[in-house]
Amino acid sequence: MTKLDEVLAATRSEGRAALVGYLPVGFPSREGCLRAVRTMVEAGCDIVEVGLPYTDPLMDGPVIQTAATQALEQGVHVSDVFAAVREVSDAGGAAVVMTYWNPVLRHGVREFAQDLAAAGGSGLITPDLVPDEGADWIEVADELGLAKIFLVAPSSTPARIAATTNVTSGFVYAASVMGVTGARTSVGEAAKGLVEKVRATTDLPVCVGLGVASGEQAREIGQYADGVIVGSALVKCLLDVDLDEGLERLAEKTRELAAGVRG
């Protein structure tokens, strides 16, 4: 059982959704990122998605693209991901890594999984790796007991949802809308319907992401999902601001969202 499984079991028994916060590593700086993930955990994030910045983030909107570019320009490395994962674990949160596939492939799928496990990480979210292409990763993850967090989308057919959840572990990542990452004023009805379709195929926790920006949205989604995933709204707190002020904003936004998932 991973730390992720423990956290999701605990929030489920508390009768609330988990708050899952995303931050790309190396942003706003290599040092600042470590303070930021600790701030997120201390202010109420149950789970932190540590992002690995990538030159070609085709699932990301402008906010995360900007953060990733900033991190890359400052010379972020794959090893920084494992440092951030360790920081989240030390602060008492569950850590998963979210990354495009090529950096994992280049690092070596097995090596990446081993380094992640050694750092105390619980698993991997793979936005551009569908299970159809993920045989190597699935094999290694099963061997090491890491969570294989695949995505489902509003466009996924029931048969694909069933096939995907069948090889997923940890939680199912339900993309709330058809589109890239970025805050939206409304997440819409598609998310709720998608969660229902997922639940028809699996008992795994289902977390909803894409577009969530406010405590009110977190509350709404928390009523039907096991977790609420927030990325751009948190990243934005740290853009174009000095670190201390950014961390204050980040703590405040995290507290708002944490209150949201507690209804």
Added chain:
Amino acid sequence: MSEKQVRPSGEGLAPAGLGRFGAYGGRYVPEALVAALEELDEHRLAAMEDEAFTTELAELQRSYTGRPSILTEVPRFAEHCGGARIFLKREDLNHTGSHKINNVLGQTLLARRMGKTRVIAETGAGQHGVATATAAALMGLECVVYMGKVDTERQALNVARMQLLGAKVVPVEHGSQTLKDAVNEAFRDWVANVEHTHYVLGTVTGPYPFPEMVRDFHKVIGEEAREQILAETGRLPDAICACVGGGSNAMGIFHRFIGDEDVRLIGLEGGGEGVETGKHASRFTGEGSPGVLHGAYTYVIQDDEGQTVETHSVSAGLDYPSVGPEHSYLKDSGRAEYHPITDAEAMEAFKLLSQTEGILPAIESAHALAGAMKVGRELGPDGLVLVSLSGRGDKDVHTAGRWFGLIDEDEVVVAGDEEETQV
């Protein structure tokens, strides 16, 4: 594989090895796009079996594009190629000025068949964007073209052409601001608008079924050329030269010859300032290694941590860090060979063809011509070389004018260079 494909089931996961050329290819995409890729695959396979569709496409190729494109022998140019006979397959004479229209007509017909009302495209040199804008106008589809900001500057004429054709051109200001970033932005648009939008991907890269589908829409180039050169010379060429950015004109002309084992298939990549300088776009001879970019497992110019490295080429159409997966397969299997051509070599060939034959080639195609000059010298007077003249050079007059100092008010702007344009 490559001829016979296992169809995706449309349900559950795809069969193992879907869309693979050896180890290369596949479908590395967000789950949100899988349904659209399966819809596209089902429709294109059905369309290829549907006589109404194939007849309509063939008729457009004849009466709109101007196919078959002619074969031109270029004896004065050949004097600089060791005396080998050189024939050009004149895709530059197609409507819109390049081979790109072949694929675009096929895909926009498919878009209409799928009930899509909007098409989007990425473009580097602008030729694919112009072709897509043209077909969208012809078929009454809304059209948005994504183009790296650097490319909109070095291909300003094509931006205006697309706008005149009724398309919206969106300059992409992220990353290196060139073709790869335009592809990223097109994918982002597609994910959000997939219900009514078709992404007319312009080359043999991307997730399955694009590499195979785009090749199939271009294979007419090689089918025609094979018949034409047999009719003209009574034999098959010793070598075929084609430039390779993503590699669509090359796959189009190579495909029919793959079984002709004595015909050398030669792909010419953007060598930039020279592979040894690090400023190039040569996936096969530079730092390229197998990886995933834009939905396919293929050769990618990347660093030790899997980050894409910026490329450099005087040719916007070759300035791309990845390459079609079928080329990666042909490279590894040894069936095709790939060589870099420097900016200087390409521009020399550009000038030479212009001044010996009165044909202004696209700078992309000039790389193929430079390759033919080298292979012609290897072969000598008995040699016979077929060159894919994939596009015409009208769009490059400004770049070439600056290169040769005919227009001296500003510098040649190459993606990623520090020099500023002084207007």
